[in-house]
């Protein structure tokens with residue numbers, strides 16, 4: 083397979099120069115598929131992990147104006163004061179929770195916030211609980227720092243809901259952290275308030291940190307109210323909430339995210355942040371201020387668009403032989419399963435080679451779902467229709483017995 087040689091050299095090299103901890107970083111399944119797709123013509127991507135809608139003009143203007151005003155130096159280490167203030171007000175209004183700017187730190191996307199939170203807590207002898215499937219960063223970052231992970235499997239038949247009792251039962255005396263991600267990448271599942279409350283309450287009682295990745299917190303369909311961990315905890319002593327502008331305002335490349343926690347946690351992590359990236363991108367922190375003050379038109383437009391695509395994708399998956407779907411309530415992914423025992427990686431590769439539709443194999447996101455595929459609907463309705471005009475007849479010809 084024409085994987086770039088870089089992947090193999092970097093990840094599987096025996097070269098003693100590299101810290102063995104790097105071996106915990108898997109070869110990204112997404113890269114494999116996208117690299118292969120880039121060598122082919124006429125590929126339809128259901129593989130995209132970022133919004134396809136254009137960034138709102140007021141956000142772009144604010145970034146450009148910040149550059150023109152000479153806002154090109156470092157900000158304070160916690161972030162641009164105007165953005166910290168705006169976020170504190172925004173979260174206060176959204177979840178009726180009083181936050182001060184000292185509860186927030188601006189990072190280089192949610193990715194840096196996750197990196198800081200997970201690696202600052204993970205250490206040899208410490209145990210963490212992570213849903214499976216999950217966004218592929220969590221477990222490797224924990225393991226890289228010596229921590230061990232218990233993965234809690236979820237299933238398409240159950241809308242990939244997390245059973246809070248299974249999480250609680252997995253807690254051990256040396257458990258230090260539980261990672262939550264709602265809406266989830268790759269499943270689009272939104273955890274109900276009861277699930278979060280049960281886990282958050284038990285974690286607080288046992289002194290365990292909840293690391294909650296909420297980057298899709300505005301991609302919630304069917305008019306539902308989003309249950310954030312921030313609205314389910316009595317204080318911030320045991321929670322670190324991560325989010326960003328990437329998905330909400332189509333700002334993924336602008337790299338502005340944040341971490342919310344107790345003032346003590348933020349104080350500690352600010353020093354770590356200084357040693358990691360110093361500060362986040364200054365002009366685009368101004369773009370973020372404009373995003374928060376720009377009204378809800380963009381978000382409403384985005385929700386309307388993604389809801390229509392989700393509904394159509396759910397119908398098409400239902401019509402596809404051998405695929406079990408469900409109705410995802412958030413994000414822009416559906417994670418259908420194939421028959422038990424099917425090899426999702428082989429299916430994804432064959433699907434790409436034989437039909438030109440690029441999906442992401444389930445095993446990219448964990449060990450319990452190798453018979454699944456991640457389908458992204460961050461692409462036009464037209465592409466979704468065309469993709470299934472190829473997928474359905476191809477699946478009709480497959481025999482999984």
Ligand SMILES: Cc1ncc(COP(=O)(O)O)c(C=O)c1O
Pocket residue numbers: 131190191192193194217263266267295297325326327328334337338339
């Ligand atoms: C669940 C999840 N968390 C975090 C990120 C990273 O977000 P950011 O662009 O803010 O670093 C992504 C990006 O795909 C994601 O899906």
